[in-house]
Amino acid sequence: MSSSLKETFKDVAAETRPAPAPPAPAALAAKVRTLAPTMTRSMQRVAEAVAGDPAGCAALTVTGLAERTGTSEATVVRTSRLLGYPGYRDLRLALAALAAQQAAGGAPAVTADIAVDDSLTDVVAKLAQEEQQCLADTAAGLDVTQLEAAVGALSAARRIDVYGIGASNLVGQDLAQKLLRIGLIAHAHADPHLAVTNAVQMRTGDVAIAITHSGRTTDVIEPLRVAFDHGATTIAITGRPDGEIASYADYILTTSTARESELRPAAMSSRTSQLLVVDCLFIGVAQRTYETAAPALSASYEALAHRHSPRSPR
Secondary structure, eight states: OOHHHHHHHHHHHHHHSOOOOOOOGGGHHHHHHHHGGGSOHHHHHHHHHHHHOHHHHHTSOHHHHHHHHTOOHHHHHHHHHHTTOSSHHHHHHHHHHHHHHHHTTOOOOOOOOOOTTOOHHHHHHHHHHHHHHHHHHHHHHOOHHHHHHHHHHHHTOSOEEEEEOTHHHHHHHHHHHHHHHTTOOEEEEOSHHHHHHHHTTOOBTBEEEEEESSSOOHHHHHHHHHHHHTTOEEEEEESOTTSGGGGGOSEEEEOOOOOOBTTBOHHHHHHHHHHHHHHHHHHHHHHHTHHHHHHHHHHHHHHHGGGSSOOOOO
């Protein structure tokens, strides 16, 4: 299928597919953390204001928020839409609901950098808090409509290719081996040349998944583009939903963007979020294909059982 013809089908599907619902109030802070690095500085000021003081901002008109952040009304509206709300009125309603939740005792988001002289006790506590925040942010910001569509495509796929480099490849391998154990044909490709070679063989009914935190990894974008051009259904798991990878993705599953530090690069926090999305995909597919998945999983357990049994002493 040509790229232009697939784009036409994609546009028709988009017209008939229900629009994603605005983010729940609790997801607002997660959306800000995820999208802030891609915003202009003026939009960042608006986003940081509403996430930092939802009660105060909920009481402001669009003009008042523009004045408070030193921006324009148009910037406030654009920021609202980028965060997933049809307009500023909808964002104000979400802010009011979020303020009510916080007043009722909702726990604030807490992050803490790890210092070179921190004790291991502090490291454990800080990492645990950061991991929990990453998972909570990803869960809050995950578009379930997109997730359900991705699960449907995977459940019916003839074959599945997963592309990822570095830490993202480890996540891709995790997904591929899970899918293999429930009887699906799935392979993870770390070699970019081999990934493109396999992508050329993709067809309608196949699914290609790209995992890239930045959304800009050329070695992941290229095979996804090739698979897209050959008619495969394409899925992107990324922390940058507006990155280049989105141009070749039928469905986008967004992961959280945690703060980087010298001792904790993005690869660590992004992997945590990616693994959550991968597990959601796997469980969704296993549910959809339970009649075949359950026996396949049992067979794989049985085939490996002897490898986990204690050996008899000689």
